[in-house]
Amino acid sequence: MFFDELIERRGTHSAKWDKMEEFAGVSPDDGIPMWVADMDFRPPQGVIDAVKSYAEHGVFGYFGNDSDYLDAIRWWARERHGWTITDEDEAIFSTHGLVNGAALAMHSWTQPGDGIILFTPVYHAFHRVITAGGREVVQFGLVEKAGRYVMDFDAYEGQMTGREKMILFCSPHNPGGRVWSVEEQRALAAFAEKHDLIVVSDEIHCDIVLPGHKHVPFSVAAPEAAHRTVMMTASTKTFNLAGMHTGNVIVEDPKLRATFAATVAGLGLSPNAFGKHMVPAAYSPEGAAWVDALCAYVAGNCEVFDKGIAEIPGLRSMKLEGTYLAWVDFAGTGMERDEVMQRIAGEAKIAVNQGPAFGHGGESWNRFNLATPRARVEEAVERLQKAFKDLQ
Numbered sequence: 001m002f003f004d005e006l007i008e009r010r011g012t013h014s015a016k017w018d019k020m021e022e023f024a025g026v027s028p029d030d031g032i033p034m035w036v037a038d039m040d041f042r043p044p045q046g047v048i049d050a051v052k053s054y055a056e057h058g059v060f061g062y063f064g065n066d067s068d069y070l071d072a073i074r075w076w077a078r079e080r081h082g083w084t085i086t087d088e089d090e091a092i093f094s095t096h097g098l099v100n101g102a103a104l105a106m107h108s109w110t111q112p113g114d115g116i117i118l119f120t121p122v123y124h125a126f127h128r129v130i131t132a133g134g135r136e137v138v139q140f141g142l143v144e145k146a147g148r149y150v151m152d153f154d155a156y157e158g159q160m161t162g163r164e165k166m167i168l169f170c171s172p173h174n175p176g177g178r179v180w181s182v183e184e185q186r187a188l189a190a191f192a193e194k195h196d197l198i199v200v201s202d203e204i205h206c207d208i209v210l211p212g213h214k215h216v217p218f219s220v221a222a223p224e225a226a227h228r229t230v231m232m233t234a235s236t237k238t239f240n241l242a243g244m245h246t247g248n249v250i251v252e253d254p255k256l257r258a259t260f261a262a263t264v265a266g267l268g269l270s271p272n273a274f275g276k277h278m279v280p281a282a283y284s285p286e287g288a289a290w291v292d293a294l295c296a297y298v299a300g301n302c303e304v305f306d307k308g309i310a311e312i313p314g315l316r317s318m319k320l321e322g323t324y325l326a327w328v329d330f331a332g333t334g335m336e337r338d339e340v341m342q343r344i345a346g347e348a349k350i351a352v353n354q355g356p357a358f359g360h361g362g363e364s365w366n367r368f369n370l371a372t373p374r375a376r377v378e379e380a381v382e383r384l385q386k387a388f389k390d391l392q
């Protein structure tokens with residue numbers, strides 16, 4: 001099976017493998033990296049062929065004529081997500097990935113000192129970018145209901161100070177893996193309307209959705225919010241192309257678009273040719289079949305992982321609806337974080353992302369990346385069961 005292949009990534013400048021000792025104190029010699037959100041899989045062959053063909057041409061001048069690139073983004077949005085993006089080419093901006101996209105949005109529509117709302121716990125880089133940009137992170141806590149995160153707009157009303165200008169929405173949600181319903185997204189749109197907030201919807205995980213769930217883009221779920229909506233998508237998470245750093249910020253509203261275009265122009269941003277060659281190969285019928293197989297494989301990994309975690313008293317993993325990022329609560333062990341980490345990193349030799357980095361609500365949790373061959377997930381489960389053996 002394609003996804004079962006154990007590919008040697010050590011010594012390839014892989015952040016996940018080659019920086020894990022520095023990050024988590026786990027040696028790549030015998031450690032299992034389950035932190036950085038990239039996958040230990042090759043992309044579809046068509047993507048590799050597109051890069052090879054460009055590389056073999058051997059002349060790497062400025063890129064021009066991105067019509068097939070833009071068509072591919074539109075085709076994918078329509079085919080996979082029922083979203084017809086405007087045919088105005090200027091609406092689709094290529095950014096240096098979506099952390100960059102979020103930062104550009106922040107600089108376009110907020111000022112230093114303004115508040116940017118995050119539903120926490122959420123992707124750690126959002127906190128970093130907002131703080132580094134001199135804005136304030138406003139943490140709206142997600143609430144656990146029937147074992148999954150939900151938003152609580154009644155509670156959020158009481159947190160508003162008037163300084164908030166933007167919501168940075170993560171859909172599907174990282175961590176916790178919620179695939180937000182249409183109703184939830186419409187409630188978010190109504191809240192944004194009431195408080196005059198721009199909604200930046202980061203949908204980088206939109207394609208990795210587990211059986212029984214369906215991702216609906218924010219712009220499809222809540223068209224009434226079009227005048228305050230900024231969409232962000234990418235092929236990078238879906239196809240494991242993160243190193244090419246090419247993301248899409250899609251601004252359909254002309255007034256918002258003019259502001260964003262000014263930010264991009266002011267910073268002199270221009271596209272990466274490798275990314276522009278890869279995207280049309282990824283967003284293709286071959287890519288679609290590959291993603292379907294990937295989602296089934298991730299679902300299988302999830303099953304193995306969740307079953308193993310459920311056998312350790314005191315541990316529980318949130319049921320994922322989307323993403324390949326398992327979110328595990330260690331509160332039931334009654335242990336301090338240092339001891340939990342000594343067991344995970346020290347004994348089991350697994351590098352994870354620690355929950356507190358994701359903000360309020362992440363204190364007792366850790367995130368495990370399951371986008372790796374099944375054998376490695378099985379090995380990780382065995383190691384965790386051994387490291388927490390005394391609880392069994």
Ligand SMILES: Cc1ncc(COP(=O)(O)O)c(C=O)c1O
Binds near residue numbers: 096205242
């Ligand atoms: C929600 C979210 N946005 C953005 C990113 C990273 O985006 P990029 O690599 O395009 O900067 C990640 C990576 O895990 C993510 O989870």
